[in-house]
Amino acid sequence: MRIPWQSLADETLTALIEEFVSREGTDYGQHEYTLEEKVSHVRRQLKCGDAEIDFDVESSTCNIVAVTK
Template sequence: MIIPWKELPTETLDSVIEGFVLREGTDYGEQERTLEQKVEDVRRQLKSGDVVLVWSELHETLNIMPRGQFRAGEEEIERPDY
C-alpha cells in the first residue's frame, strides 16, 4: 500500500528517509555525499514521484522503492500531480 508522504509529520518523514539511506549504503563513487545530501536526494525523488513510500502489511514495515517496482494488484499506479 502506498503511503502519501505529504501526510506524514516532517520529523517522521525525515526519520524514514534517514533510515532508508543508512540501510541502502549506496556507493556514490569518488565524491562521497553527506547524510543530509542523500536525504535531500530521496526527498526530491519523493516529490517528483520517482519513488514512493510503501507499507508492507506482511512484514509490517515502511520502505521507499522506485514507483516502477510497485504495483497495486494488476493496476499500474499513475504519477501524482504535484
C-alpha cells in the same frame, strides 16, 4: 500499501528517509554523500513522483521504492 509522503509529519518523513539511506548495502557510486545530501535527494524524488513509500502490512515495515514511468 502506498503511503503518500505528504500524509507524514515532517519529522516522521525525515526519520524514515534517514533510516532508508543508512541501510547496509546501499550503493551511491564513487561519490560520497553526506546524510543530509542523501535525505535531500530522496525527499526530492518523493516530491517529484520518482519514488514512493510502500508499507508492508505483514512485516509492518516501510520501504522507499523507485517508480517506473
